[in-house]
Amino acid sequence: MAEVQLINLTKRFGRRVLAVDHIHLTVKDREFLVLLGPSGCGKTTTLRMIAGLEEVSEGTILIDGEDVTYLPPRARNVSMVFQNYAVWPHMTVYENIAYPLRLKKVPRDEIDRRVKEVAELTKIAELLDRYPSQLSGGQQQRVALARAIAVKPKVFLMDEPLSNLDAKLRVHMRTELKAIHHQTQATTIFVTHDQSEAMSMADRIVVMREGRIEQVGTPEEVYEKSANMFVASFIGLPPTNFFYTEVRRENDALKLVHPYFTLTLSPEQAARLKDYTKSRLVLGVRPENLLLTTEDQALFSVEAMVVEPQGSHQIIAFQMDDQIVKIVAPAYPKVWPGERIHVTFRPERIRFFDPETQQAVGDEA
Amino acid sequence: MMDPKIQYRLRKAARQMLLYLVVLTITLVIMTPVYFITVLSFLTTREAYEYPLPLYPTFTIRMKMERGKRGYLLSVWDRNEQAYVSVLDTDDADKMRVYMETYLGLKPSNEQVTEVMQKVDATGGQPVYFAWRRHILSNYATFFRVTRDAVPALIRSLQIAALTIAISLSIGGAAGYAFARYRFYGKNALKFSVLFVRMFPGVAIAIPMVIILARIGLYDRPAGLSLLYSVGVIGMTVWITASIFMAIPVSLEEAAMVFGATRLQAFLRITLPLAFPGLAAAAMYAFIGAWNETVAAIILTEFNPTFSVVVYQTLLGATGQVNLTAAGGMAMALPAVVFTFFIRRYIHQMWGGVTV
C-alpha cells in the first residue's frame, strides 16, 4: 500500500488560470481522503495530476517516496474512477475489467480469477457478458469501480464517482464504497463537492478553494474547529451563522457588542483571546448551537420568519437587519412563523474569527 | 543519473520538435501548389511562359528603350537572366503599347509610349531606363474581360448556389429536424439515402436530367442546375442539420412549450436561433458544393455555362494563357476557401451526430 505526497504542487492553464496553487499534502497509507470544495476549485485538476493525465507546472508528486511527477500514467500504478465512469463502450463488462490486467501482462487464469472476484465484490457477477450500453448508471458505476479494484493499485483516485447517481443510490453506494475500502485497504483520494458525502466517508477531509488548501482534518475537526470563515460556512448545512461584533475590553473581561446583543465571554475564552488586539471580531455559531430558551435567559429575542419542519428537527430562520440566521432546534416545541423566539448561544461552542484575515482566532494551541 | 525533470523536458522538447517538423512538411506539401497557382495568377504573360518560372510576382516592370534597327528597341528586365532582354524592335507606338498590354500587364496610353520614344530621341540614342507599375489585379481584370461569358457565368453561378442553399436547407433541414427529434419508421433508410443517392454517379443522373429539365423548361437555366445539385446536397444537409439539432437539448423546446408556446413557436424562437450558426455553416457547405460543381454543369448547360464551366473550358482548350487561367481558377477558389475558413469550427458538429 502507499503514501502519497504532494509537494508545492501547482498547475497553470495558460498565463491566467492558476488551477492548483502550490499545495502541500500528505495522504497516509490506507487512508480514505476526500478532496472537498466548490466547483472550479481545482479538485479534478489535482487528481488528474496525481494520475498523470495532466502535466505538472511546478512541484513534486511522490508515491511511496518515489518521484512520479514525470512518469506517464501507466507507470504510476494508480487507478481511477471517472465522473462519467468512462467504461469502454465496445467491450463487455468482463473485458472492461480484464483489459487493464491484460495490459499489465497478468496470466490468463489469474485474470479470470480476479475478474470473478471483483465482480462478486461489486455485485455485478451476473452482468459480465453485457455491454455498457445495456447497463444502468449505477451498474456502469460498479463496473468502473470493479475495473479500478481489479488492478490492485497503490492508490485509488475517484472523481465525483457518485454524482451521476440518483439520491437514494448515491447514499447506498457511499456505504458500499466504504465497505470496499475497508476490504481492500487501498489508499483512496476521493473528490466531491458534496459536503455530506465528504463528512460521511472521509478519514480526513481536505477543503479546497481557488486552488489552495483551506484546511485538512478529520470530519469532526473541519466541522467543529473550522480553520476559517470559508470552511465554517462551506461545511455544514445550514452553514455557520456569523455575527460581526465590536470588542470591548473592561479590566480582564471581554465583551462582544452586537446591535442585537452584548455577549460577555467566559474567563477561559477571554484568556484565549488575550493576544487578539483588533477592535472587531466575528462570532461563528453553528445552527445547532443557537438554543431556544426562555425570555429571561435569552441573549436576544426575535421574530421567527420561516420554519422548515424536518421530522427529527426543525430549521428556524429569522432576520437580523439584512442577515438571515438559521437555528436547528428539536422538533418540539413547534415554532410558528411570526412567533417571537428567545435565543441564546451554547457558549462553549462559539468560534471566533478575525474579520480581516477571515482566520479563526482564540483556539487552544 | 539525470534529473527526471530535465529528462522529461528534453523528451518533450524532442517530441515537440518532431511534431512541428511533421506539421511543417505537411503544410509545405499542401501549400506549395496553392502558392504557385497564386503566384502564377499574378505573373505577366511574358514571365508565365519563362522557364524556370519566377518564385514570386513583381508589379514594377523595369524596362529599357533605345534606338533599334527598325525603330525603337524595347528591353525588359529578366529575373532569370539578371539582365535586360530585348523583346521588341518597332517604330510603331501602337504596336509597342499592345505588346506592353498583352505581355507585361501594363496599360499605357499611346501618348505615354510616344513620350518615352521622344526621350530616346532627345538623348541621341542613349538608352532610356524606366519602370512602370502594373495593377496588382491586372490578370484578373483581363481574365474577365477576354473570357467570353465570364461575368454572366459568375452571376449565374451565384444564383445557382443561392437557390441550392434555399432548396436543400428548407427541405433537408426539415428532415434533419425530424431525424433529431422523432423516432419514425424508415429513419435508417433515410440515413442511408445519402449514400444511395451518391452511389449513382453524378454524371449518370445529369444525362437523363437533360430530358427531364427540358420537359419542364429548365434546361440550360440556373434553376435546373440547382435542382440537380440539391439532390446531392440535401442528403448531406439532413445529416448535418440532424447533428446540429441533436446538439440542442429538447428540454429547451419543452420548456418553451410549458410556457404556452406551440411546437412551431418553440422551434422558431428557441431552436432556430441556437442552431443558426450551425445552419449557416450548413448553408456554406451547400454553397461550396454548388459553386464548385463542374461535371453536371458541363452536361446540363449549352449557352449559359456556369463559372466553373468557363474556367474548365479555358483550362482544357487553348483559349487561355496560363496566367489568365490561373487567375480564373483563383477567382473560382476564393469564395470556397473563404467560406471554409468560416465553417471550420462547425465541422465536428456537422459530422458529429450521424454515422453509417
Add this chain to the structure above:
Amino acid sequence: MMGTKRARWFSPTLTPYLLVLPVLLYYAAFWLQPVVTVVIQSFRDPVTGAFTLNNFALVLQDKDFWPAFWNTFIIVSISVALEFVVALALSLLIYRRFWGSGIFFFLMLIPMALPPVATGAIWKTGLTAHGWLNSLLIHLGVLAEGKKIYWLGTPRTPKWQLLTLIILVDAWTVIPSVMVILVAGLQNLPREVIEAGYVFGGTYWRVLRDIILPMLRPTIQTAVVLRLISAIQIWLIIVLLFGFSRVPVLVERIVYYHEEVRGLDIAPAMTTGYTVIVAFIVSAAALLYLYLSGAFEGEKAS
C-alpha cells in the same frame, strides 16, 4: 380552442413523416426519375426502342472498357487505402491540439475546398514540362538549369507511372475530406474514456489500437464508404491532366461518349450502357464494403 382541435387531425405521430415527405418527393422527382429513365433506356435500342441487351454488349466490346475498368480498379484500391491511412494519421495529429493546430487544420482543408477546376489548374500548370514543379526543382538546385522532367509522360511512359501520378494528385485533393470526418469523429469521442486507457496501463499505441480505433469504427466506416463511392467516380482530374482516352477510366468513358463523340451513332448506347454499369459497380462496391466491415450488424445490435 384552436390548438387542441388542430392537434386532433394533425397528429403528432404524423409530424415526422410530414417533415420527411419533401425529401422523399424530391428524391423521387430528381433522383429516382432520372435513374429509372436511364436504366430503362439502357435496355432499349436507341433507335427502335425495343428491348435489348445490345447496349451492354457494345460496352463490353469497347476496346477501352477493360482498360478503363482496371485503371479504375487500381486507382480506387490504392488511393482509398492510402488516403485513409494518411488521413487517419493527420487526424490523430490534429487531435493532439498543439499550438497552431487550428490554423494547421484550416490549411489542411484548403485542397478540399478548392473547386475541381482550380485543382486541375494547379496540377496542369505544375506538371507540364515548363510548369512550376520543375521550376521549383531548378530553384532548389535539384534539377540542373534548363532540364525538365516530363511528369505527364511521353507516349512511351509506362502506364503505372501515370496511375501513380493520378493517385498522388488525387490524394492531395481528397485526403482533407476524409480527414475532416475522422477529426470530427475523434473530437466527439468522450475524452475520459480514452484517458482511462492510459491510466489503466496503456501505451499510446495500445490505446489507439484497443480503444480509439474501435470506438471510431462507425466514423471510419462513414468516411471510407463515402470515399469509396466518390473514388470510383474519378475522372475530371484525369481528363484535365491527360485529356480524354489517354488514361481511360469508367466515368471518363461516359462523358467521352456523351460529350466528345456525340455524333457517333453508337454514342447514346454507349452512354447509357456505361452509366448503368458504373452505377452498378459503385453500389455493389459500397454495399460490399459496408457488409464486410460489419456496418449492418451494428444496425441490428443497437
